[in-house]
Structures are given as C-alpha cells and as structure tokens.
Amino acid sequence: MSKHSFKLRAVAVCILVLAGVVLPQPAGAAVGLYDIPEQYLASPVDDTGAFSGWAYASYLSVMNYRLKQGWTTPLLNVDDLVFNHGFEYGPNDGGQWYMSTAYMSRLSGPLTAITGQRDLFLTGSIVYEGQAAMKAAVESDTALYVDVYDQYGHYADTATIVGYDDSITSWKIRSQAGDSYVPYAQCDTYGVSFETAENNIVTGAYQYDYFGQVTYMQRPAGIDTLHVANKFHTSAEEELAAVGFYTIGENVGYELRIYGSHLLGGAPQNHLLTMTGTIANEGFHVVDLEQIINLASGQDFMIWLKLDNYLYAVDMPDEDYCGSVWDGEGMSIYTYTGDPWYVLSDYYDSANWSIKAYTIPEPGTLALVAAGGAALLLRRKRIRLR
Structure with missing residues (x-):
C-alpha cells in the first residue's frame, strides 16, 4: 500500500446563462413579501470588468452586515468589486462561500483595499438552512449568499438574496447584473451570511x-x-x-x-x-x-x-x-x-x-x-x- 492517499475534489467553475424566471417587483405590500431596505445593501454594479458572482455575493453580504451596524462609509465600491482574485477560469470565476471566507480572512486583498473603513477581519460564516430559516434571516435584514441554477438544475450564477415574494414563490436576488426574481426551486436550500466581519483585533x-x-x-x-x-x-x-x-x-x-x-x-x-x-x-x-x-x-x-x-x-x-x-x-x-x-x-x-x-x-x-x-x-x- 502506498503511504500516500489523496482524493481530489473539483471546484465547480461552470459558467452558464441564468435562465430563471425574471419578474417585475409587485406593487404594494402583501403577506409573504419582504425586501431588505436599501440602506443595508450595496447597489447593483454594471459590467465594469472581470469579477465573479461568488466574490460579489460575498462582499455584498459583508457590507450588509456592517451597514446594519451603523456604518456611514460604504464598505465597497465599483473599483473594489473589480478585483483580480487570481482565478484564471472564465477569466476569474470560481470559489465557494467557504473559500471566499478564507480568502477574505487573509488580512490582504479586497477587505484591506477598500475605500473608507478598512480594518476588517472575517472570522467565519453563518449558514441558514431551509426556506423558513432563510426567510427569517431576510426579515431580520440579513442578505444571504446563494447559488442559483437554471431550469435544468445546472449552476448558473452566485448572487445575494435581498428579499422574497411568496405570491410568485421567488427569492429577490441581487447580482452584478442587477435585481431579479428567481423561483425558490432554482436556488440552494440554504443561504450564507458573513455576519462575523469585525474591526481588526x-x-x-x-x-x-x-x-x-x-x-x-x-x-x-x-x-x-x-x-x-x-x-x-x-x-x-x-x-x-x-x-x-x-x-x-x-x-x-x-x-x-x-x-x-x-x-x-x-x-x-x-x-x-x-x-x-x-x-x-x-x-x-x-x-x-x-x-x-x-x-x-x-x-x-x-x-x-x-x-x-x-x-x-x-x-x-x-x-x-x-x-x-x-x-x-x-x-x-x-x-x-x-x-x-x-x-x-x-x-x-x-x-x-x-x-x-x-x-x-x-x-x-x-x-x-x-x-x-x-x-x-x-x-x-x-x-x-x-
């Protein structure tokens, strides 16, 4: 028997066009409807260069957490999101929420190159499992990192849940392409929040x-x-x-x-x-x-x-x-x-x-x-x- 035994696990880097159902925001309030207030969110970003959905969703979640704590200076801007993460595929798409946690815990890179508040230390992530827990998190104004799939079940994008509407059985998501509605069935059954970004100790x-x-x-x-x-x-x-x-x-x-x-x-x-x-x-x-x-x-x-x-x-x-x-x-x-x-x-x-x-x-x-x-x-x- 060889003294070495390794197993490789490939990281999903498939890039597909999002094929979810995109619906307009319904007018008025209704039961089973909630939007996180804009004061706790980063704005959608136009196509400004090569950056990936997993990074955008991670940063938006970090910013959401800090804005809820009363920050007045935006955590991230367009230039911060156009960051070369070292990923060469497509040209830099890749990673998962747990990889981005480690990446943002390096004490270098985007969280130390941002405009305004700089001294952040990300110590982990919080997982909300199941639709009920995810909705409760959103109702507490917590933006959730989530993977999105097309109607055939193929990975399409990574985005941030910023609301939901039961009348159309959809999450409201925000990505670099803007806001849209995607059916519950086309998103992961769990969402992730980076609620641990504290002042550097x-x-x-x-x-x-x-x-x-x-x-x-x-x-x-x-x-x-x-x-x-x-x-x-x-x-x-x-x-x-x-x-x-x-x-x-x-x-x-x-x-x-x-x-x-x-x-x-x-x-x-x-x-x-x-x-x-x-x-x-x-x-x-x-x-x-x-x-x-x-x-x-x-x-x-x-x-x-x-x-x-x-x-x-x-x-x-x-x-x-x-x-x-x-x-x-x-x-x-x-x-x-x-x-x-x-x-x-x-x-x-x-x-x-x-x-x-x-x-x-x-x-x-x-x-x-x-x-x-x-x-x-x-x-x-x-x-x-x-």
Missing part, C-alpha cells in the same frame, strides 16, 4: 494558502488516523492569538496543538497548548486561542491539527483555474502515526494546508486597548516561548 497572518480550499486530502483506507501541520517562522516579536482552518463536513471535532519548535525532519517539539472542540458547519473558521502565545522574532513554531473526519483542505495551483501560489514549499507536513512525518509538497508540487496563524504585535494588549479592541484578549493567560 489581529494584525498579522502567517499562511501559505492563497485561495483557500482548492482540493483536500483524506486518510487512506486501512489507516486509523491522519495529523497535519504547518510550520512557520516569525519575522518579528509577536503574540499568537488565533488559528484559522477548514472543516469539510458538519459537526467536525478538532484537536489543535501549538508547538514552539520542530526538528529538521518535521517532528514537533516544545508543546505549548492543546485545544479541542466541535465546529457545526462546513467552511473556514477562525478559532481564538485560550491562551495567547508570545513568539520571539525569528522563532519557529508549528500549528498541528487533527480533525475527526480526517478531511483536510489543500491549497495548490490548478491548471486553467488558479495558477498562483504563495511560497510555502516544505512547510506543510503530515503523519499517520506521529513518526515519520511527510512533506506535502513532495507529493503535490506547491501544495500547502489551508491553516493560518493570526498574530498581534508585542505588546499586543496595549495596542488593543488604545484602539478599543477586544477586552477578551486582556484576560487570557500568556505562554512565553523559551
């Missing part, structure tokens, strides 16, 4: 995944376990405050460990922290550490992860889909038994785990207090690397 991100989950790795048949890890090297004296990773599936248990160093062959050393928990929804998630870890400048550290379904997100270049990759050769490793450790990029060129480490400058608490940041960080114990 972290300032640095160590990561090797440019896109997020491009594919995944799973344990081979007959093997009981699989652990993965990313190795990082600090560029300054910092405090490790949070870790980001994917879960592929629902109600996935995790064990997360932080190590202060590692051997040349990859084995972790100097155990500092272990955390366990369960994450309800699929996607990318940011987990606050129970204890902040002080990192010295030039310090090696390792994020070790075990998921109880043994499915781990992988970021890598994919021909005709996403050709770029961040430099992390040899820094993503895995093991079946704890020894030996294998290097992921030895099997897949330029492949890395989608695991991020988030830091704040040392002394981080003073900066947070001055900026009105999260008091939670002040109450955490600290671990000093030796």
